[in-house]
Amino acid sequence: MELTNSSAIVTGGASGLGAATVRALAERGARVVVFDRNESGAKQVAAEVDGHAHVGDVTDPEDCQRAVDAAAEAAPLRVAVNCAGTGWAERVINREGKPHDLRAFEFIMRLNVIGTFNVMTRAAAAMARTEPLEDGERGVIVNTASVAAFDGQIGQLAYSASKGAVVGMTLPAARDLSVVGIRVLTIAPGLFDTPLLATLPEEQRRALGASVLFPKVLGRPAQYAQLVVDIVGNRYLNAEVIRLDGGIRMPPR
Numbered sequence: 001m002e003l004t005n006s007s008a009i010v011t012g013g014a015s016g017l018g019a020a021t022v023r024a025l026a027e028r029g030a031r032v033v034v035f036d037r038n039e040s041g042a043k044q045v046a047a048e049v050d051g052h053a054h055v056g057d058v059t060d061p062e063d064c065q066r067a068v069d070a071a072a073e074a075a076p077l078r079v080a081v082n083c084a085g086t087g088w089a090e091r092v093i094n095r096e097g098k099p100h101d102l103r104a105f106e107f108i109m110r111l112n113v114i115g116t117f118n119v120m121t122r123a124a125a126a127m128a129r130t131e132p133l134e135d136g137e138r139g140v141i142v143n144t145a146s147v148a149a150f151d152g153q154i155g156q157l158a159y160s161a162s163k164g165a166v167v168g169m170t171l172p173a174a175r176d177l178s179v180v181g182i183r184v185l186t187i188a189p190g191l192f193d194t195p196l197l198a199t200l201p202e203e204q205r206r207a208l209g210a211s212v213l214f215p216k217v218l219g220r221p222a223q224y225a226q227l228v229v230d231i232v233g234n235r236y237l238n239a240e241v242i243r244l245d246g247g248i249r250m251p252p253r
């Protein structure tokens, strides 16, 4: 898909995988809306690519509508990438036998699942109103799960449940949106070197990298962004969940 004269929206675009995606899409000519609750980060990344910063919360449907409207006003919306999300570590029962905190579970489901739902549905509605391109294609939606959707580790109950839901939305969303020429794919990253992992000591980061099958390093955000660009460019890719993980299979802990 040709990205010049198109707009794109990237949630979580102020940091990590999202920021790399903003840069990659802008490099290919898209006008990008950086949607993030981190105001300074969103403004900084948007300024770098001459894009638009939308400071807001993906769990708020009205914020999501405003972000999508801003993208659609700039140019036909062709690409939506959901990267806003976070993790949570808590076991089903803790060492004292206390059950998993429901509010924490709800928070993770709200951010990782409902946030993705909010932007996906609103972006799809805006894409559906655009003129179709070659072969009737109108747009592409890329959501972000995690290998934790499949290899959930000890303490990843909430995170794995939320990423499993993102995986589960892929096929029905692609089927629903096939009639309007919108493709839907999910990337399930392994271990990536983002601000999330940057807080760990160097030794621990090296050990994590060494646990990857090959190459034995943490993934770089630019490699995630490259896959988004490849997905956008290859119109025969659809309804698939793609692991991007150097072959890692996560152990129980």
Ligand SMILES: NC(=O)c1ccc[n+]([C@@H]2O[C@H](COP(=O)([O-])OP(=O)(O)OC[C@H]3O[C@@H](n4cnc5c(N)ncnc54)[C@H](O)[C@@H]3O)[C@@H](O)[C@H]2O)c1
Pocket: 011, 012, 013, 014, 015, 016, 017, 018, 035, 036, 037, 038, 041, 056, 057, 058, 059, 083, 084, 085, 086, 087, 111, 115, 144, 145, 146, 147, 188, 189, 190, 191, 192, 193, 194, 195, 196, 197
């Ligand atoms: N880094 C990894 O190793 C890894 C692995 C697997 C999956 N993922 C997934 O990839 C996605 C991006 O991760 P990352 O490592 O780039 O994280 P990150 O923390 O670097 O970036 C996440 C961004 O999302 C934004 N955000 C959080 N809550 C938001 C909200 N409610 N509304 C709007 N913006 C919000 C944050 O401000 C931040 O800028 C997440 O969904 C994460 O679960 C990351």
